[in-house]
Amino acid sequence: xxxxxRRASLELWGVRxxxxxxxxxxxxxxxxxxxxxxxxxxxxxxxxxxTLRMVAGLEQPTSGTISIxxxxxxxTAAFRRPVNTVxxxxxxFPHMTVLDNVxxxxxxxxxxxxxxxxxxxxxxxxxxxxxxxxxxQLSGGQQQRVALARALVNSPSxxxxxxPLGALDLALRxxxxxxxxxxxxxxxxxxxxxxxxxEEAMTxxxxxxxxxxxxxxxxxxxxxxxxxxxxxFVANFLGRSNLVTGTVVDAGDVFGVxxxxxxxxxxxxxxxTSVGAGAVVQLGVRxxxxxxxxxxxxxxxxxxxxxxxxxxxxxxxxxxTQYQVDLGDLGVHEVFAQxxxxxxxxxxxxxxxxxxxxxxxxGLPGDPPGGGQ
Numbered sequence: 051x052x053x054x055x056r057r058a059s060l061e062l063w064g065v066r067x068x069x070x071x072x073x074x075x076x077x078x079x080x081x082x083x084x085x086x087x088x089x090x091x092x093x094x095x096x097x098x099x100x101t102l103r104m105v106a107g108l109e110q111p112t113s114g115t116i117s118i119x120x121x122x123x124x125x126t127a128a129f130r131r132p133v134n135t136v137x138x139x140x141x142x143f144p145h146m147t148v149l150d151n152v153x154x155x156x157x158x159x160x161x162x163x164x165x166x167x168x169x170x171x172x173x174x175x176x177x178x179x180x181x182x183x184x185x186x187q188l189s190g191g192q193q194q195r196v197a198l199a200r201a202l203v204n205s206p207s208x209x210x211x212x213x214p215l216g217a218l219d220l221a222l223r224x225x226x227x228x229x230x231x232x233x234x235x236x237x238x239x240x241x242x243x244x245x246x247x248x249e250e251a252m253t254x255x256x257x258x259x260x261x262x263x264x265x266x267x268x269x270x271x272x273x274x275x276x277x278x279x280x281x282x283f284v285a286n287f288l289g290r291s292n293l294v295t296g297t298v299v300d301a302g303d304v305f306g307v308x309x310x311x312x313x314x315x316x317x318x319x320x321x322x323t324s325v326g327a328g329a330v331v332q333l334g335v336r337x338x339x340x341x342x343x344x345x346x347x348x349x350x351x352x353x354x355x356x357x358x359x360x361x362x363x364x365x366x367x368x369x370x371t372q373y374q375v376d377l378g379d380l381g382v383h384e385v386f387a388q389x390x391x392x393x394x395x396x397x398x399x400x401x402x403x404x405x406x407x408x409x410x411x412x413g414l415p416g417d418p419p420g421g422g423q
Contacts, residue, residue, distance in 0.1 A: 058120070059084035059240040060105065060208050065114030067100050074100040076264040078114070082208075082257075087234050087241045089255035091248060093287070097264040098244045102210050105242065107131045119207045134201035135210040138217055140193045142185040142200075148172065149181040152200045159204075171203035172196075175233060191222045195229070202237055211243040215250060227253045248288050252276070260284050278320060278412055282332060285414065291334045292383040293414070294356070298329045305413065307333055310380055314354045314411065321413020332414040337384040339410040342373060342394070342402050349405035356380060357403030364398055371396075375404060 060082040067075040075097040082088045090098040103109040105116060107128030116124045123131050142151050153168035161167065172178040175195040185193055194214060201209055214230075215223045231254045234241045245251050251258045252272040259269040260283075268275055268284045279285035282293060296309035305321060307314045316333055325331060335354075342361075349355050356377055363374035371393055373385040383404060387394065396402070 057084050058082065059086070059118065060088075060242065061115075061117040062101075062105075063115045063117075065101070065104060065111045065116060067097070067104060067109065068112045074264055075104070075111075078264075078266065080259065080266070080269075082240060082242060084119075084240055085238050086256045087231065087243065087254055089243045089245060089251040089258045090261055091245055091251040091258050091288070092261035093246055096261040098246075098261050099212060101261075102135075102212055102242065102244045105208070106133055106135050106210055132207035133210055134204050134206040135212060136194075136197050136201050136214045138213045138215075140185075140197040142193060142196060144185055146184075147181065148177065148183050148185070148188070148196050151185065151196055152203055155200060155204050167203050168199075171199040174202060174236060175199045175229075189222075190218050191226050191229075194218070194226060195233075198230075198233060202233075202239065206239065208240045208242055211241060213245055214243075215245075215247075223250070224253075230254055252288070258288075260288060262287075276336075279334070280414070282334075282414055285334050285412075290337055290384055292337060292340065293332050293334045294380050295330065295332050298325055298327050298331055301326055304408070305331075307331060307413075309333065309356070312356055314356075315408045316411040316413045317409060320409075320411060325415070330416055332416065334412050334414060335406045335410055337372070338370075338386040338388075340383070340385045340404050340406045342375070342385055342387065342396060343405050344394075344396065344400065344402055347403075349403075350407075352408050353405045354408055354411055355403055355405045356383070358401050359383070359404065361396060361398050361400045361402055364396060366393065375402060377404070 058081050062078050062080040065075060065078040090101060092098050100109060104111050107126060115122060118132055149168050152171050153164045156164045156167055169178055172181055175198055177192060177195055215226050218226060227250055255272060258272050258275055259266045262283050268280045275284060275288050285291040294309045296307040298305055299308050300306040303318055305316050305318060314333055343349060359375045359377040361373055362376045365372045370386050370388050375383050375385060377383055
């Protein structure tokens with residue numbers, strides 16, 4: 051028996067935000083299920099932080115409706131909304147203990163059992179043993195967890211996180227990604243996380259909305275967005291992709307596409323099924339799916355093949371070796387090869403071909419922006 055669908059914790063309908071002549075967010079529709087970890091992912095200036103600020107009540111939409119827990123909060127003041135926000139700067143009070151920092155909001159609301167509630171909040175983030183310390187005595191990751199505890203003890207319907215890991219170093223950021231995911235699962239509160247870091251979004255979120263120029267380009271589970279991007283922007287922002295442009299020569303369960311004289315294939319289920327012969331499409335493949343063929347090596351059956359081309363760069367990264375291969379008019383393509391059985395003897399200047407399974411190809415509509423590779 052399947053689980054009942056979760057009701058919406060946060061909904062946006064037709065939300066638009068203008069700053070003078072500039073439109074920061076354009077007719078945005080979003081539904082965030084209750085208890086989920088939702089990420090707004092995109093480059094600087096795409097509208098993700100503006101969207102978060104509108105949910106928090108720190109900005110008012112030019113038009114549209116925002117609902118939290120089934121209640122319209124569009125015109126509601128920020129302090130009356132059932133949300134809390136954790137920013138990149140933790141804004142802890144330096145003169146207070148960790149426990150008092152967490153208890154601060156509870157005391158302002160005149161709630162009972164303030165210290166017990168605050169200590170329970172610290173237990174959620176596994177910092178109860180540091181309750182009597184000052185923020186200056188904590189690491190960056192610990193301070194971030196105190197800020198989380200301070201927000202969580204208020205039992206918000208939605209917790210908003212605005213680039214909360216941006217001030218941490220790489221190793222600590224990765225550790226905190228897993229910690230945030232655990233905290234969200236334990237608390238059962240809806241998290242809406244704004245980030246420009248694709249790895250951060252994919253590591254933590256149940257659902258990712260990729261934003262570009264004020265719009266959501268694609269929304270779905272991280273694995274779905276990675277394996278089946280719907281636009282070139284998503285294909286290249288969420289990871290890297292090798293893209294080529296070609297013309298459909300036959301359509302069916304598997305499309306045949308002419309790419310500079312080479313015949314490539316893409317399953318209809320992994321591309322647009324509404325195009326016919328003569329349509330211009332883009333085909334893509336992720337670098338880790340591509341194999342390098344040397345010295346007349348033959349591809350396995352069911353492969354797409356491009357080349358010959360010339361290796362222009364070889365970069366050893368430890369777990370893998372990354373290759374740049376110049377295919378002439380088709381541009382420079384990337385290959386990420388795992389070093390599971392040693393490093394292949396591939397050198398700069400070698401003539402090679404590229405091959406990958408047809409089932410790893412994805413299709414996108416039309417020419418790339420600007421008409422280039």
